[in-house]
Amino acid sequence: MSEVSASAAAEDTRTHILDCAEARFRTFGYGKSTMAEIAGDAHMSAANLYRYFDNKQELGVACAKRCMDELFVALRTIVRKGDHHAAATLVAFCVELARWTHSNTANEPRINELVQMINSERKDVVVWRESRLHGLLAEILARGNDSGEFDIEDVIDAAQTVHASLMLFQLQLLMGMYELPELEARAAAVANLILRGLQTRS
Known part of the structure; x- marks a missing residue:
């Protein structure tokens, strides 16, 4: 061979x-x-x-990263789609984040044990995930600044703040409380509320 x-x-x-x-x-x-x-x-x-x-933890991390890579591909496709304004892109980003979290955990709650292990024992994986999400959000916000849609002084800080405001849509343990259409509607509503603070004042 x-x-x-x-x-x-x-x-x-x-x-x-x-x-x-x-x-x-x-x-x-x-x-x-x-x-x-x-x-x-x-x-x-x-x-x-x-x-x-080498061990079960490394295997679990590899599974989690592979799953998260699927999320990043979906979000990156939304972010880099050239025919959307930044505001519409942000709404689509938030809705996809909620949809992905729900579809991966709502009906299979035992996968949350893996999530809990990573959150408690592998902070490096958490930081890796957060930094990638922050980077994608920063792309949206920077594009909005360039197009005149947004008026943001510090894009990186704003991206981190926007991400923090989306925490509900990343908490796997809560996904079983919502039907997907309700969660998507909440994500869109939160995104539109965020946009009020980002958009240029006329």
Whole structure:
């Protein structure tokens, strides 16, 4: 097998492991899942599983980052769509953030165990996530400044403040309280309230 083929095979195996681990975390929870069980789901030995991930925490982090990458792709597509004004982009960003959080957790509450582990034990992952969200929000706000829609003195500070105001739509533990249409409507309403403070005064 060539080096390229071996690398592709290893990546396929890693993806398969992540698929199996995520399915188990969603069904049984992070706390009750073991590396041996995940190895069994992936039809490999535990020793082989440890060749790819040092421990369950690293496997959980890899699952979470893969899931969050899907969110970032969706949000980046919204942010960099050229035919929307900054105000409309901000509303779409907020609604997508709420939709993604709801769709990933509302009906599978056991995945929240993984979220709680990361929040308590892996602050580096939390910082990584926050910085990427801040960066995307800053892009929207800077574009609004450039177009004259917004009048923001400190875009970075404003992006962090906007992100803080969207915390409800990122709290996985609360998603079961809302039907998706209600949550999306709340996200749009919050975004429109934020816009009142950002828009240029005539």
